[in-house]
Amino acid sequence: MTGATTLTRIAGHRRKCGCGGCRARQARYLKQRELAVLRGTWQYPVPVEGVAARLEELLQAGWTVAQVAAAARLSTECVRRLAGGPAVSRPATVRAATARALAALGPRSRLAPTVPDGMLINPVGSMRRLQALAAIGWPQAELGRRLGLATTPMSTDPSITAGRARAIVDLYRQLWDVPGPSHLAAARARGRGAVPPTAWDDDTIDDPRAMPSGAADPSAARSHGCLSREYTSGEVAFLSAAGETNENIAARLRITVKYVEKMLSAQNKARCLA
Ligand SMILES: [Zn+2]
Incomplete structure (x- = not known):
């Protein structure tokens, strides 16, 4: 049983x-119900199942209960009850307005104005944005400076404040298609498995289940044990242009130095012919 005051x-x-x-x-x-029915404005409660499924989908997508409540302008207690769990008894029905408020939430309401700056949320999207900017040449120190931070913003914290996440979204919007100043930062980030902004979709970048798209995902490629030829060729060209030595490139991509040389000479030949 919960301690909340309800309508009845x-x-x-x-x-x-x-x-x-x-x-x-x-x-x-x-x-009140009788009056509303007479006026034709009464909205019958809706079964909890569909609403609970919708909430479950949001939680799977990395929302927190408090964040859902804030974004939907519902009480945390109400959302917690809908989320269910061992010690919670779920109501059989939900007010229509509650169901509508939850249905209206989408990827873009994660940081709705009603989500307070100090609220802790899932950091996945923020990390991906910073890593994606690093992958196109933005050093962490520079990103930190632009965020007004003394330290580098990339952290291993299990959560981030909504205010910080908002600042990172703004920065990402400004820089996602602007190549950064440091080839070395880009090479390092990609070596660690970072993918560029083009590999992410704005609507799914905050979803922990989402994967970056295309061959641009080196971690996925690596986990399958082999890299596609096009992908390797692209990375060799990128790392070489970024000033990495053939030995470093070979080590990073787990291929032989000879293979790196062969790819580079093939690329040079292609460039001469073009
Ligand atoms: Zn009583």
């Missing part, structure tokens, strides 16, 4: 409590 009972009172206070609440609720 006082906080902590059981479902069919008959005390004076609960009876008064119940009577007021029924009168």
